[in-house]
Amino acid sequence: MAGLGTFVRRLFSADDAGISVPAMDGVFKPDNRLEEAERLLSLPAIDNLVASPARLLCSSGNTLFRIDLGRAGASAVAIAEFAAPISFVASAPDGRLAVGIEGEGLQIGQPGTWRRIGLPGGVASCLTAGVFTVDGSLYLCVGSRKHPARDWKRDLMEGGSSGVVLAIDPDSGSQRELAAGLAFPNGAVMLGNGRLAISESWRHRIVALDPKLPHPVAILENLPAYPSRLSPASDGGFWMALFAPRRQLLELVLREDDYRREMMATIDPGEWIGPELAGSARPDQPLSQGSVRQMGVLKPWAPSRSYGLVARCDDSGRPSESWHSRADGSMHGVTSVCEHGGSVYAASRGSGTLLRLPGTTSGGARHG
Template identity: 45%
Template sequence: MSMSGRIGRIFDKFMGGRGEHSITVPVMDGALKPNNYLERIASVSMVEAADNLTIGGGQVLLTSGNRLVELHDSGSTSIRSTFDAEITFLSASPQGALALGLDRLGIAIVGGRHHGKRLAANPSGQQLNCPTAAVFLDEDTLVVCNGSSAHSALEWSRDLLNLGRSGSVVRLDLGSGTASLIKGGLGFPSGVAVAGAGKLVVAEAWKHRLLTLDIAGGDCIAVVADLPAYPGRIQPASQTGYWLTMFAVRSQLQEFVLREDRYRREMMKTIAPEYWVAPALSSGRSFKEPLQAGSVIRLGIHKPWAPSRSYGLLLRLDDSFQPVWSAHSRADGQRHGITSCVETGDRLLVASKGRGEVLALHHLSPTEPDDLSVLMGSAA
């Protein structure tokens, strides 16, 4: 950063919060206007810590902790296999090979020409201790997001509170097992998809933005900035555009805490992680949690517009990555912590990890329908 840039940041901080030091959060409006769609759509199955939906070999797959699970048309599930660490991402190649991220351990390949291969947490000196998302470029090449070199994927809130900027995007040659860095110094990259020839789109959670990234050179451009929530997995939609899951929402209190270094250090040192002033995949289960007083509950009613540590949010983006539609589960809802989605037939399956539930959106139009019954199909 140039000297003028550093001086500008110091001046912004001195002036009480401008630029990067502002504690304002963008208003959810327009395509992100709050609604109750996620609370009203159909439930497919209850699966503890449901996450990482994908299609592999024509079968809907998801993860639950360290288990790889098959989701059947009836909504029933069966365990395909278990692993020795929590599965943090699941990606399928066009020919049905699966890549699984294993927290702290690296990458496992199931099926395809590289079946049984394991890549340790530091192949070729590149960190894969915190794998968060991946996409196959071809049957021999995998691009992986590593959220943080300092913390595991399960410690994402600790990385946020430590202002983590040690994430990276890494290219893996599955044949040789070698890894090369595409881009480092990222604030918890948590989603990746192919975005045209030689290009990727990457969700950078702690900077609340989407980046397009050149695979060969690592050059990046912010295509969406200052989102009101933390972006996670992103994948192309079948018709046009992309689906983006948002695993937690931002708040002014959280933005304030991120700028108070002494408070954050003391909080992390003396308070259990589940009670930190930090975003979460679910909330409201203990009176010890922050934000359980004031305007949260009034006259015995949990207000939908109340401040919340957790939230449910799914975005539909156009081909330019601009939001055109959204589905919400607000503060008074339960389907929070939306971490992944996948299209199958005429449905979009959505994983609420905070709730432990797989949902089904029956209408896949890139814009919001006028009639909610059209959106929800048989769930109306």
């Protein structure tokens, strides 16, 4: 009986020893608005949406694209090619771009005039996000010192907390560390009060960095999904992309060290029980008992390993609205979202689709 009591306490505990996850309710009540959003174009593994002063940009693999928007839809025009996959893109007020290249480091400039910024060892392979300040400085997120950006799932499974945030002067290349010991910092945005907000994926929270304080301060905690890129909202606050859901089965795996280590040592990473950017119809995919499919039909409320979610938050970090693609949808793995020209766009990396969100308008914003 004592063993049964311990199991029940672990199952329903809300502290670090439990495997409970916050319900999708309240502001995060599921809907189909992301699934029903306007689909503008298809681009495999689309990522890193960013609005420069005059255009909308994105990446796919090693290529940086300009997105041309018209009444008939949208088209992607390649403007730069790099030697390795692009891991983040940021735009400065003057139009300069910062581009993270996996394993290659940081490039700043414009197509045809790139300049490489030297970075410390162990940093260049996992640049996940960045944001320029008004004075042209760059705040840079390093998701992990141990793994490249493509191995994000391994970093999660190992309980990674080696992420750092750096402040970089693009002109001189000088650098200083703002925060360390972060669990995969994966998005950055400047708040209206001058603080820097960072999404910390593996701790499912948003933290604020303040030069006057010695440590990051959590402004939004216990999210129901893993947060990714952040971008400013034109009338205050910020947009947040959440790339995969938290599930009880995944939380259990993260807490069972022996099981997880054996899984990682003996099974291909594509078969690990963990979050995914896209769903799969393969019959051998790990299931949470029989609750994923019933009578061969994938239910919208199934505990899927992938999901589509975008949220809007105010300057204090409080969410005010959300857009969803549920388990039976396909617009999953949203890794970035931004405003441009009075509309809000999201990149579903899982489906390779650029979306224009319904029910959102803005007066246009400066994005970094």
